[in-house]
Amino acid sequence: MEKIEITLNINGKPHEVTIYPNDTLLDVLRDKLDLTGSKESCGEGVCGSCTVHMDGKPVRACLTLAMEAQDAEIKTVEGLANGDELSNLQQSFIDHGAVQCGFCTPGMLMSADALLRENPKPDEKTIRKALAGNICRCTGYAKIVQAVAHAAQPQDNCCDCKSKE
Amino acid sequence: MLLPRFDYLDPKNLEEALDLLAVHKEDAKVLAGGTDLLVRMKKGLLTPKVLISLKSLNELSYIKEEAGCIKIGARTPLADIIASGPVQDNARALSQACEKVGAITMQHYRGTIGGNILQDNRCHHYNQSDFHRSGHQACHKNGGKTCYARENADRCNSTCQSDGSTALMALGAKLVLLSKGQERTVDLDNFYTADGIMPHDMEPHELLKEIIIPINGARSAYKRLAYRSAIDYPIVCAGVLVRPSDSQKDRIDEARIVVGAMGRAPLFLAQASSSLKGKKLDDTDAFKKAADASMDSAATFAVHNVGSTLEYRCSMISPLVLQGLKEAASEK
Numbered sequence: 001m002e003k004i005e006i007t008l009n010i011n012g013k014p015h016e017v018t019i020y021p022n023d024t025l026l027d028v029l030r031d032k033l034d035l036t037g038s039k040e041s042c043g044e045g046v047c048g049s050c051t052v053h054m055d056g057k058p059v060r061a062c063l064t065l066a067m068e069a070q071d072a073e074i075k076t077v078e079g080l081a082n083g084d085e086l087s088n089l090q091q092s093f094i095d096h097g098a099v100q101c102g103f104c105t106p107g108m109l110m111s112a113d114a115l116l117r118e119n120p121k122p123d124e125k126t127i128r129k130a131l132a133g134n135i136c137r138c139t140g141y142a143k144i145v146q147a148v149a150h151a152a153q154p155q156d157n158c159c160d161c162k163s164k165e
Numbered sequence: 166m167l168l169p170r171f172d173y174l175d176p177k178n179l180e181e182a183l184d185l186l187a188v189h190k191e192d193a194k195v196l197a198g199g200t201d202l203l204v205r206m207k208k209g210l211l212t213p214k215v216l217i218s219l220k221s222l223n224e225l226s227y228i229k230e231e232a233g234c235i236k237i238g239a240r241t242p243l244a245d246i247i248a249s250g251p252v253q254d255n256a257r258a259l260s261q262a263c264e265k266v267g268a269i270t271m272q273h274y275r276g277t278i279g280g281n282i283l284q285d286n287r288c289h290h291y292n293q294s295d296f297h298r299s300g301h302q303a304c305h306k307n308g309g310k311t312c313y314a315r316e317n318a319d320r321c322n323s324t325c326q327s328d329g330s331t332a333l334m335a336l337g338a339k340l341v342l343l344s345k346g347q348e349r350t351v352d353l354d355n356f357y358t359a360d361g362i363m364p365h366d367m368e369p370h371e372l373l374k375e376i377i378i379p380i381n382g383a384r385s386a387y388k389r390l391a392y393r394s395a396i397d398y399p400i401v402c403a404g405v406l407v408r409p410s411d412s413q414k415d416r417i418d419e420a421r422i423v424v425g426a427m428g429r430a431p432l433f434l435a436q437a438s439s440s441l442k443g444k445k446l447d448d449t450d451a452f453k454k455a456a457d458a459s460m461d462s463a464a465t466f467a468v469h470n471v472g473s474t475l476e477y478r479c480s481m482i483s484p485l486v487l488q489g490l491k492e493a494a495s496e497k
Binding site for chain 2: 021023046
């Protein structure tokens with residue numbers, strides 16, 4: 001097994017890395033590029049905490065070989081904010097208390113971001129379906145679903161949305 | 166979790182891929198989406214020396230209507246199949262089955278229909294970590310002589326939990342397999358070996374090219390039961406098809422009932438299926454009898470090895486088949 005030099009396009013920037021063929025995208029992101037936002041939890045595609053975008057579609061970084069990600073536009077949770085300015089979705093997670101321990105949050109954000117790009121006004125059922133591949137053991141999901149729903153369209157009757165103004 | 170070591174090969178076209186398969190044979194595994202293969206490799210169930218990636222083989226990713234059939238390339242992502250109009254119109258069971266696989270973020274963009282059909286059989290005594298398996302003697306599937314799923318069994322009783330295969334078998338699909346210089350077409354009905362260790366009748370140097378589903382005016386449905394609605398395998402599932410007669414539109418000319426996640430392969434239940442021939446499309450009593458007959462036949466194959474209790478799984482066959490038949494019959 002030989003080391004290979006590849007280029008990965010992550011959050012709009014090319015990164016040259018030397019990897020082994022058996023390195024997953026998640027290994028490279030976390031260990032070689034210090035992009036530790038994406039988390040490893042189960043490592044077998046069940047929990048969703050490693051979710052990143054490849055060409056705009058959410059995928060599991062723990063089940064994607066780095067070799068397979070070479071030609072794709074990769075976006076990680078670090079690429080959601082614009083500099084120091086959080087995205088609407090990130091701010092909504094904070095406002096609605098959708099974060100407790102925070103371990104699932106990067107995956108939740110990436111799955112939700114992909115959904116909102118495809119469908120800017122999703123109903124609750126659509127949101128729950130889109131997040132079905134992400135597991136959270138703290139919040140019971142209600143706040144997370146609310147945060148996603150209200151990120152795109154803040155509600156007048158939601159005290160969390162109001163507090164933002 | 167680390168993956169074992171392997172060499173990664175990235176053939177640029179189909180011919181090159183078949184050449185590589187012919188050279189490496191059983192040392193190689195084909196990597197499509199990786200959502201099943203890489204999990205098995207991480208658990209140490211598979212340690213191929215070479216992975217042959219289908220990443221560059223866009224020629225294996227298509228859905229087209231041709232000569233009265235729907236042809237689906239083996240590397241087509243599940244998301245494309247779910248979104249396909251022709252599949253929804255003519256092979257609804259497949260569309261429903263693909264929707265149930267994994268979760269949107271997990272399988273639908275990376276996972277492929279070929280990978281779903283060719284996934285290895287599972288058993289909750291076998292699909293475990295190295296550490297778990299090191300706690301007891303190796304089972305048949307792991308190279309030993311014991312079966313933990315059924316006492317004193319002389320062979321492996323692993324279960325085929327593929328959603329796609331169950332739906333496709335109900336639809337009467339065929340598979341096109343390629344090897345260097347050769348191509349063969351096999352009915353999905355005859356693709357299984359009834360051996361839990363090597364469940365598919367496929368040589369190591371062969372590559373699944375496409376899936377052919379006949380368009381014949383049949384209506385179909387897929388129903389499944391799993392612990393969770395996402396990221397889970399079925400503990401019992403049913404694919405059904407009913408084709409109305411050409412002369413009498415309200416009569417069934419052909420029915421196919423397939424029960425999955427019960428045996429080493431999806432089970433096509435010939436007797437229960439043929440009992441529906443000539444029956445009316447709204448004959449609920451006949452559906453109920455066929456569903457009960459399906460349960461009686463399929464339950465004899467069941468082994469307690471994919472979770473839940475055996476009694477519950479078996480007793481749910483009948484309701485799933487009945488729901489499927491009613492839904493398929495009332496389609497359009």
